[in-house]
Amino acid sequence: MRIAVTGSIATDHLMVFPGRFAEQLMKEQLERVSLSFLADRLEVRRGGVAANIAFGLGQLRLEPILVGAAGIDFAEYDSWLRANGVDTSEVRVSESLHTARFVCTTDDDQNQIATFYAGAMAEASRIDLAAIIARTGKPELVLVGADDPEAMLRHTSTAHSLGVPVAADPSQQLARLDREQARQLVDGAGWLFTNEYEAALLLERTGWSEQQLLGRVGTWITTLGDAGVSLARSGDPVVRIPAVATDRIADPTGAGDAFRSGFLAGTAWKWPQEQAARLGCALATTVLESVGTQEHKLVPSDLIDRIDQTYGNDVARAIEPRLAGLS
Template identity: 30%
Template sequence: MKTLDVAVLGIFVADLAFRAPRLPVMGETILGRGFAMGPGGKGSNQVIAAARAGGRAAIVTRVGADAFGDIARRAWAADGVDTGAVITDAEAPTGAAFIFVSTETGNNAIIVESGAAAKLSPADVAAAEATIAAAKVFVTQFEQPLETAMAGLATARRHGAVTVLNPAPALPVDDAIYALCDYVTPNETEAATLTGIAVETVADAERAATEIVRRGARNALITLGEKGALLHGADGTVHVPALKVEKVVDTTGAGDAFNAGFCVAIAEGRTPAEAVRFGCALAGLSVQKPGTAPSMPTRAEIERALAG
């Protein structure tokens, strides 16, 4: 019997977030309007969001034997994340991310250095097989090596898990990876990179989703920011509106919140369309708070948003 709802293969980085009206140009120094440091990395954000959303969640990753690695372990422990498949690397530092957040719009720009997690390998996936086998849903991204993501998807598929690929940051990939995916979940920019189809409207998203399915994925699920998300696959196409948000504070991590919510809902047996709505609720709640992992909502907050 499966003992985990979601297993996440991905990276942890310490987020170093700076708030300012704009980015400086080369050679320029400008004054910021806020700074925060906290847990980040797509994999870590997703596993924390899944745990807060009520899922039994585990992470497969590498961290360094340093202060940032300690931050990671404390963050996971606070939300009850299973860390049995976390490797401590004595030779490489824990990753870090520079995050610029616009004080004018809440939008962000990010530079990620994966650190120890850049060494995540298919051998690490094999060592974590018991954790992956215990999960109902498996999700990974492209912040660790591509061959490692493929090994994780193949292992999860072999053990009967629902497989989810969040292709971020977007990379040109061989179509072979799509055959391992029950759901591929890019945002508009990532979908355009994967397919060559510019995504500006819901209709554009459907064309891009059709192309991803043609390449071998069972379903394509494209997130569209304030326009919600579009799910396309063998069972048809559905567009789910975004949660209504009064004020966007920080969009960093919204995609991670969506993916985590979607995975938890699928693990709980909800229909794909219901799971998309659950994911949209997480994303909408997360953008109303600053930060990445710290902005992830609790199950009670999600239920209130869905009821409203």
């Protein structure tokens, strides 16, 4: 199953603030915030939601097609992605702009304050997904991740018109979408990804109730941090999948993208959705334990052990054959 992953390609500047944001914010002054947080660590890493998800799929030998816009500084990142199993032949490389930047500060409570500079991502709306599919063949799934909003809308429309199932993942761009745009991005999606905050924001943006939204998508997957994930389908009870626990959290950035990689891989392998979500949770915890979204090592025996400890031996043995050949 070939998966096309559309969305942002970026460089992450990750900083750590040795304190709590909540202790610095004054409720009565929130409308006039002017704060500077002195960080004690800076890591410059590869990132972007589409690149992160594609990287995870590449590690799982799915050979995803990355569809996005990068900048004149992309050559080294391009080589890295190719070396990790990602098809970057369809990435648009700007002739003048730099690759997007994600600047994020994390506090001791794992809360984050971030700024995103679009850079070359502004050219993503010029990408023709239909032409890419004509060149590379029809994928069995297109993930539409956070990107230039016009590009997200265009990719969604193209995939639907070509009969390609869509996984909608608007994430950080929800705040920029109006009601009609938000509805267009999720209506008819086979899978919808949000975190808990984004789930509430999506309902506000679309103006739909939870049941109305469920009636317009296949499965709504909501990540819940250390509480795991929920899988919701219209007419069915919500299924909860617990997280894979860890006491070695290094940085939460990219954990959600890693979950998506695992879930989409399980989907590609025709696993039940609960099984796909368990693999996603194991990968998310692996990323939590490293700084940077693509710095972790995928060790099959470690993943299987984590799955065994959290979900039981039967689940681990069912997953093991797919992971055994990975390095």
